[in-house]
Amino acid sequence: MEPRRMLLSVTVVLMLISSACGENPGLQLVLNNKGLQYGKHVGAGWIQDKLELITLPDINGEVDLRTLGTVYYTLSGINIVQCDFPEPSVEFYKDATGFKSSILGLSVAIEGEWRTHYGIIKDHGSFNMALLSVDVTSIVNLGKDPEGRLSVTSASCDAQVGDVNIHFHGGASWIIQRFVNYFKGHIKGEIEGKICPDVEQSIVMLEDSLQAMNVSFDVNQDLNIDLPLSGLPIIDASSLNLGLKGEFLSIKTPKVPPFDAQPFTIPEQPSYMLSMGLSEYTLNSASYGYYSAGLLKALINDSMIPPRSPVHLNTSSMGPFIPQLPKLFPDLLMNLQVSATDFPLFSFLPGVVDLGIQGGVMAFAIQKNGTETALFELKVDTKFSSQVWIAGGKLKGSLKMNNFTLTLASSKVGPFETDKLEGLGRMAIQLVVTNLNEKLGEGVVLPRMRQAQLVNTVLEVEKGFIAVFSDAQVLMADEDFN
Numbered sequence: 001m002e003p004r005r006m007l008l009s010v011t012v013v014l015m016l017i018s019s020a021c022g023e024n025p026g027l028q029l030v031l032n033n034k035g036l037q038y039g040k041h042v043g044a045g046w047i048q049d050k051l052e053l054i055t056l057p058d059i060n061g062e063v064d065l066r067t068l069g070t071v072y073y074t075l076s077g078i079n080i081v082q083c084d085f086p087e088p089s090v091e092f093y094k095d096a097t098g099f100k101s102s103i104l105g106l107s108v109a110i111e112g113e114w115r116t117h118y119g120i121i122k123d124h125g126s127f128n129m130a131l132l133s134v135d136v137t138s139i140v141n142l143g144k145d146p147e148g149r150l151s152v153t154s155a156s157c158d159a160q161v162g163d164v165n166i167h168f169h170g171g172a173s174w175i176i177q178r179f180v181n182y183f184k185g186h187i188k189g190e191i192e193g194k195i196c197p198d199v200e201q202s203i204v205m206l207e208d209s210l211q212a213m214n215v216s217f218d219v220n221q222d223l224n225i226d227l228p229l230s231g232l233p234i235i236d237a238s239s240l241n242l243g244l245k246g247e248f249l250s251i252k253t254p255k256v257p258p259f260d261a262q263p264f265t266i267p268e269q270p271s272y273m274l275s276m277g278l279s280e281y282t283l284n285s286a287s288y289g290y291y292s293a294g295l296l297k298a299l300i301n302d303s304m305i306p307p308r309s310p311v312h313l314n315t316s317s318m319g320p321f322i323p324q325l326p327k328l329f330p331d332l333l334m335n336l337q338v339s340a341t342d343f344p345l346f347s348f349l350p351g352v353v354d355l356g357i358q359g360g361v362m363a364f365a366i367q368k369n370g371t372e373t374a375l376f377e378l379k380v381d382t383k384f385s386s387q388v389w390i391a392g393g394k395l396k397g398s399l400k401m402n403n404f405t406l407t408l409a410s411s412k413v414g415p416f417e418t419d420k421l422e423g424l425g426r427m428a429i430q431l432v433v434t435n436l437n438e439k440l441g442e443g444v445v446l447p448r449m450r451q452a453q454l455v456n457t458v459l460e461v462e463k464g465f466i467a468v469f470s471d472a473q474v475l476m477a478d479e480d481f482n
Contacts, residue, residue, distance in 0.1 A: 024261040025230040026246025026282035028275075033092065033238045035273030035472065040090040040101075042474045048085045055079060056110065059190050063183045071118045073176075073183070075127065078112035092235050096155045098141040106134040114168060116176065125170025131191065133162025138199050142235070148215050148228020150242070154203045159195035164188045223289050224249050230261075238270060246279065248286035250293035257281075257288045264465040272456070272469040279465045280348050288343040296359075297339035311424065315365055321420045325375070328413055329365045335372065337362040341379070351461050355384045360409065376411040378418065380404075382429070388466070390459045394443030399433050401426075451475055 056078035063071045084107040093100035108131045115124040139155040164184050168176045215228040226247045234241040247257070261281035269275055290296050302313035311317050313334040319326040340359045347354040359380040364372040383403040389396055406422040408415065446454055457470035 023230045023245070024263045024281075025243030026261045026279050026285065027227070027244040028264075028266055028277035029242045029244065030266055030275035030277075031240040032270055032273055032275065034270060036090055036092065036099075036240075038273055038472070039474070040088060044085065044088055048083065051080050051083045051085065051108075056112075057194065059187060061183055061186045061190065063179060063186075069118065071116055071179075073114060073116045075129075075187070076113055076115070078110050080108055080110050082109040083107070092237060092240060093139055094235050094237065096139050096141045097143070097233060097235050098139060098152075098155060100137070100139045102135070102137040104135045106136070107132050108134065114173075114176070123171040125168060125173050127169065127173075128167045129187075130165040131161055131163075132165065133160075134195075135160045135162075136195055136199070138196075140203060142233045142240070144229045144232050145211070148230075148245070149213060150210055150229060150233070152203060152207050152210060154200045157196035157199050159192050159199075161188050161192050164191070218251065219248070222251060222293060222295060223286060224251050224254070239268075241266075246282040246285075248282065248289045250289040250295075253293045255288075255292045257285045259284065259288075262464055264462070266465075266467050267460075267462075269469045273471045274454075274469070276468040276470075277465050278468075280346055283346045284343070287346065291340055291343035296344070297337065300336040300338060302333055321424070322376075322413065322416045324413055324416070329373070329375070332365045332367065334375070335364045335366060337364070348461055348464055348466060350463055351387065353386045353388060353461060353466075355386070357382045357384075374412055376413060376416075377409040378421070379407045379409045380425075381407075384433075388459060388461065390446070390457045390468070391443070393455075393457070394445055395459070396443035397440040398437055399440065401429055401433055404429060 059075040059078070061073055063073065084105075086103065086105050089102045089104070091100050110129050110131070112127060112129075113124065114127050116122065136157070136159045138157045141153045141155045143151040143153065145151045164187055166180055166184055166187070168180075216224060216226050218224050226249065227244045230243040230245050234243075246261075249255070259281070261279055264277060264279055266275050266277040300313070305312050313336065315329045315332045315334060316326045318334070338359060338361050340357065342358045344355060344357045347356075357380075359382070361378040361380060363375040363377070365375055366372055381403065382401070382405075384399055385402055386397055386399045404422065404426045406418045406425060408418055446457065448454075452472050452474045454470040455473050457468060460467045460469075
């Protein structure tokens with residue numbers, strides 16, 4: 001193969017691989033086998049409790065009694081009175097990128113009413129029926145729709161009813177009972193034929209619910225987060241991995257961040273039900289969203305300075321730091337316009353979260369007539385490191401300032417040394433850090449959904465991402481089911 005054709009082939013292959021794999025996720029959610037089995041157990045108990053509330057559809061049929069003619073029958077008002085519901089089997093099914101679930105040996109006792117008509121003769125009564133050794137196996141496929149929503153479809157379903165026992169009561173039931181063997185096969189077939197369509201209809205209803213879900217949410221008045229799937233669900237024998245875009249955008253100025261999400265792999269933790277990964281990309285996209293919308297700025301005036309502070313925002317108070325300032329602009333109040341000159345950058349390293357902030361401070365003197373006169377501009381370079389952990393159901397942390405540097409960018413009052421101002425700024429920020437650490441030590445309660453809460457949760461900071469491992473406790477709502 002000539003070099004040009006070889007290069008073209010390699011390029012095509014790489015494009016296909018890129019298309020198949022999708023973009024790197026900013027968030028990852030992993031359901032481990034422990035979580036799957038817990039969900040199966042909770043679901044089985046819920047179904048067991050609700051089965052007796054189910055009303056089954058009518059069963060209609062006919063029996064050809066040869067020389068006597070045809071008897072038409074209807075079984076209606078069918079209710080479940082008892083159910084031997086064995087623990088189902090649920091497993092990750094790699095072949096279909098989904099789940100395989102089986103219920104083997106299900107037995108159900110039901111009751112209802114029967115009606116027959118034979119020519120002009122009509123009769124009715126009640127019946128008891130036992131469905132024995134019912135086996136149902138269903139395979140569900142998970143995918144991704146064009147909008148990035150999770151999709152679910154039925155890959156296959158098989159249902160078998162081992163046997164049916166029927167006893168009729170009332171009316172001429174003693175006659176009908178003698179012909180049970182003629183039509184119980186039909187009843188068995190009717191029931192078998194309804195199981196899989198009902199299973200598949202439930203899957204369709206679930207798919208409809210998934211299609212109605214949003215993949216983009218307003219976090220607050222300033223930020224929106226996009227959470228479509230970044231690629232197809234990934235399933236192996238022990239877990240399901242969903243990669244989500246996890247990108248924050250400014251609502252007013254939705255600019256895509258000028259950086260890409262990097263791949264990361266959550267360590268396997270089979271002893272937990274769930275694993276979650278938050279990448280640097282997601283947090284930095286939020287930072288960029290605020291920055292691109294021009295929200296990372298603040299105006300500081302003297303009213304914000306505590307009265308007991310030895311230094312205030314006026315030109316006379318700034319004399320020890322900038323000697324020429326009170327001479328050029330005596331006894332005037334000052335404003336400081338503080339703003340980020342680039343978006344704050346988060347970096348995740350093993351055990352540590354680093355944050356770098358680059359900003360600028362523009363100082364103005366407020367003249368007697370209210371106009372502002374520009375004085376000078378400072379460049380600020382600040383670096384922090386923090387530790388975060390989860391304890392007692394709360395997210396906690398501690399923050400440390402690693403660097404604070406001030407340099408003079410420009411001046412309308414002539415050159416001056418920034419060492420003393422830098423020391424003052426460092427003291428002010430250290431005071432903020434101390435107060436913030438008190439709140440971080442108290443912690444923030446982990447979010448709790450109405451139907452579930454996280455328990456036994458741990459957090460680990462890895463290179464490029466934060467991993468959270470947790471069990472879950474489902475709180476089932478008492479809702480009608482039919």
